[in-house]
Amino acid sequence: MFKFILYRLLQTLLVLWVIVTVTFFLVRLAPGDPFSAERSMPSHVKERLMQHYGLDQPAWVQYGNYVSSLLQGDLGPSYTQSRNVNQILAQTFPVSLELGAWALLIALCIGLPVGVVAAVYRNTRLDYVPMSMAMVGICLPTFVLGPLLALFFGVWLNWFNVSGWFGPHDRVLPALTIGLVYAAVIARITRGGMLEILTRDFIRTARAKGVPFHTIIFKHTLRGGLLPVVSYMGPALAGVISGSFVVETIFQIPGLGREFVSSAFNRDYTLVLGTVIVYAALITLANLLVDIVQVLLNPRIRFEDS
Amino acid sequence: MAQPVLQVQNLTTRFHTRNGVVRAVEDVSFDLNQGEVLGIVGESGCGKSVTCYSMMGLIPQPPGRIEAGSAVLDGQIDLLKASEREMNAIRGKRISMIFQDPMTSLNPYLRISTQLIEPLQLHEKLSKKAAIERGVEALKEVGIPQAEERIHFYPHEFSGGMRQRVMIAMAMITQPDILIADEPTTALDVTVQAQILELIRQRQQANGSAVILITHDLGVVAGLCDRILVMYAGRVVETGTAHEVFKKARHPYTIALQRSIPSLGTKGKPLYTIPGLPPDLSKPIPGDAFALRKGIVSGGKWDHTPPPMVQLSETHWVRESDCELPSLEEVLREC
Numbered sequence A: 001m002f003k004f005i006l007y008r009l010l011q012t013l014l015v016l017w018v019i020v021t022v023t024f025f026l027v028r029l030a031p032g033d034p035f036s037a038e039r040s041m042p043s044h045v046k047e048r049l050m051q052h053y054g055l056d057q058p059a060w061v062q063y064g065n066y067v068s069s070l071l072q073g074d075l076g077p078s079y080t081q082s083r084n085v086n087q088i089l090a091q092t093f094p095v096s097l098e099l100g101a102w103a104l105l106i107a108l109c110i111g112l113p114v115g116v117v118a119a120v121y122r123n124t125r126l127d128y129v130p131m132s133m134a135m136v137g138i139c140l141p142t143f144v145l146g147p148l149l150a151l152f153f154g155v156w157l158n159w160f161n162v163s164g165w166f167g168p169h170d171r172v173l174p175a176l177t178i179g180l181v182y183a184a185v186i187a188r189i190t191r192g193g194m195l196e197i198l199t200r201d202f203i204r205t206a207r208a209k210g211v212p213f214h215t216i217i218f219k220h221t222l223r224g225g226l227l228p229v230v231s232y233m234g235p236a237l238a239g240v241i242s243g244s245f246v247v248e249t250i251f252q253i254p255g256l257g258r259e260f261v262s263s264a265f266n267r268d269y270t271l272v273l274g275t276v277i278v279y280a281a282l283i284t285l286a287n288l289l290v291d292i293v294q295v296l297l298n299p300r301i302r303f304e305d306s
Numbered sequence B: 001m002a003q004p005v006l007q008v009q010n011l012t013t014r015f016h017t018r019n020g021v022v023r024a025v026e027d028v029s030f031d032l033n034q035g036e037v038l039g040i041v042g043e044s045g046c047g048k049s050v051t052c053y054s055m056m057g058l059i060p061q062p063p064g065r066i067e068a069g070s071a072v073l074d075g076q077i078d079l080l081k082a083s084e085r086e087m088n089a090i091r092g093k094r095i096s097m098i099f100q101d102p103m104t105s106l107n108p109y110l111r112i113s114t115q116l117i118e119p120l121q122l123h124e125k126l127s128k129k130a131a132i133e134r135g136v137e138a139l140k141e142v143g144i145p146q147a148e149e150r151i152h153f154y155p156h157e158f159s160g161g162m163r164q165r166v167m168i169a170m171a172m173i174t175q176p177d178i179l180i181a182d183e184p185t186t187a188l189d190v191t192v193q194a195q196i197l198e199l200i201r202q203r204q205q206a207n208g209s210a211v212i213l214i215t216h217d218l219g220v221v222a223g224l225c226d227r228i229l230v231m232y233a234g235r236v237v238e239t240g241t242a243h244e245v246f247k248k249a250r251h252p253y254t255i256a257l258q259r260s261i262p263s264l265g266t267k268g269k270p271l272y273t274i275p276g277l278p279p280d281l282s283k284p285i286p287g288d289a290f291a292l293r294k295g296i297v298s299g300g301k302w303d304h305t306p307p308p309m310v311q312l313s314e315t316h317w318v319r320e321s322d323c324e325l326p327s328l329e330e331v332l333r334e335c
C-alpha cells in the first residue's frame, strides 16, 4: 500500500511537469501578449516591460528560468496585478476550496440518500419522482441554473444576495448551483450501484440468514453499491472545478476560478500557469485519494495488488 | 407418528411477468419429518428452487406471487403468511439454507468472520468475541484448516469447495431444525461433490436437523435421502421412500431419471439422456406435460386436470401415467 502511494506520488510529479511544460508553451502560442490590453501603450514602455520580465528572451530560456524558480516554490510575478502569483493563489484558493467543498457536500448529502432510497424502493413513486428530477438536473448547465437560482431566491424571494462572498449565506446559491447537478448524477450512479448489488446472490444469502432489511442495506449492500460513486468522485471534482469557473464569475466570487478565467483572457502567463498547477495537483491528488478509498472498500483489489 | 416439522400443502407459486404467467410451482404437497433427509429431484426449471424459496419467503414479489397453499412449521406457524419480522426470526435460526453457487453466495466485500457469525449475533445475541469462538469451532467442524486465521479472510481467498464448506458452517451454526440445500454440489468439481455431500450428512446427523436436498441428479440423492420427491413441470410426479423410488418406481419420468444416472455399469454403452426438453412454464400446458419427451406419456391436461396422484403404499404416491417405459436396451438401440 505504501509503495503504491509513493509510486503514485512520483507519477503525479511527472504529470505535473508535463502539464506545466505544455501549458507554458501553449499560452505563448496564443496571439498577443500580457501587455496588449485594450488600451495600447507606447511601444518603448512595452519594450521595457517585456525586458523587465524577461519576455524578450527566447522561449526555452524563459522556460528554464520559470522551472528553476518554480522548483524553489516561486511562481513568479503576475503581469497584470500588483500581487505576485503566490500571493494571488494564497488568497483565492481557499475561497474556491470552500466553495468546492460545499458543492461536493451538497452533491453527496442529496445524491447518496436519494439514490439509495430510489434503489431500495425501485419502481415506486419514491424511485420515479426523484429520478425524473435528477434527469432534469443533469441536463441543466451551470450557466443556466446559476442565474435561475439567483433570479428566484435572490431577486424575487430576496433570501440571498445575488453576488458577493461575505457572510455564510453567500455560500448557499453558488454551492447549490454547482452541487445540484452533481447531486443528480450521484443519485443516478448510487441507484445503479445499489441495484446491481441488491440483485446479487449474496443478498439472498443474507436474507436467508434472517438479516433484517436495514442491515441488509447498510451492512451488505452499501459497500459494493457505493464503489461506482467513489470512482466518480475524481471526475466529479474536475467538474466542480470547471463549474467554479462559471459560477465564480456569475456570483462575483473572489476565487481561483475567476482568476483563471481572467488570466487566460489577459494572457497573464505566470498566473495561468500557477492556477493550472494548483488545479492539476488537486485533481491528481484527489484521484489518488479515490484509488485509496476504492482499495479500502474492495478487498479484491487489495489482494491483487499486494 | 410424531408430527412433521414442516407440512407443505398445495403450494402454488407463479411469476407474473411481461411474457406471461410462469406457473413455476403447482399444487405441491409434502411433509418433512424431524431429522430426515428429503430429496427433491427433477430437471432444471421444474420448480424445485421456487418451492423452497417460497417457504423461506425469498420469492421476489413482484413478479412472484404465492397463489395458494400453506407451509406449516411445527404445526403452528404458516411460513407463507408470516410477517417479515416473524420470518427473520425463523430464517437462519430454525431453517437455514445453502445455495448452488458458492462463488456468488458469499458477500465479497465482507470478511468470512463477519458473515459467519451474523446468525449468532442476530438469533442468539452473542457478543462478537463469543461468536467468533463459535465461528472458529464451526469452521473446524466443516474441515477448514487453520480456522483461527482463515476466519478473518475474505471469500475470494477460498476455493469453491471451501466456500461451500463455509456456507454449510454458516447454515448449521445455529443448529437449525431444517437445512435446505439447493443443488449444493452442482457448481463444484466432481471430486469435491462427494466430500460436500458427506459433510452435509455428517452435520445433519450431528445436529439432528432435517434436510431438504434439491438436485437435478437422482444419483446424488441415492445414498443420502430417506425420502424422495420427484418433480416435473412444477408438479410432484412421484414420492416415496428412497427404496420405493429407486426399486419400485412407477412413473416413467422417475424411471427415465434413474436411467440417466451415469453409473459404472453402463461403461461402453452410450449414456442415456431423456429426449426433448421440459415444457415452457410461461405458457399453459394444454395437454400432456410430457408431450415433448419421446417415450414418456402421462395423459391429462396439465394446466387444469393433470393425471391424479395414486397411492401405492403408506408412503408411496405416483401420478397416473398411460405408459410403460420401453426397456432401456430398446431405447438405446433406437438412438
Ligand SMILES: Nc1ncnc2c1ncn2[C@@H]1O[C@H](COP(=O)(O)OP(=O)(O)O)[C@@H](O)[C@H]1O
Pocket: B015, B017, B022, B023, B024, B042, B043, B044, B045, B046, B047, B048, B049, B050, B051, B060, B063, B064, B281, B282
Ligand atoms: N424471478 C423469476 N421470475 C420469473 N420466472 C422465474 C423466476 N424464478 C424462477 N422462475 C421460473 O420458475 C420456474 C422454476 O424455476 P426453478 O424453481 O428455479 O427451477 P429448478 O427446478 O431448476 O430449481 C422456471 O421456469 C423459471 O424460469
Ligand SMILES: [Mg+2]
Pocket: B045, B048, B049, B050, B182, B183
Ligand atoms: Mg434451482
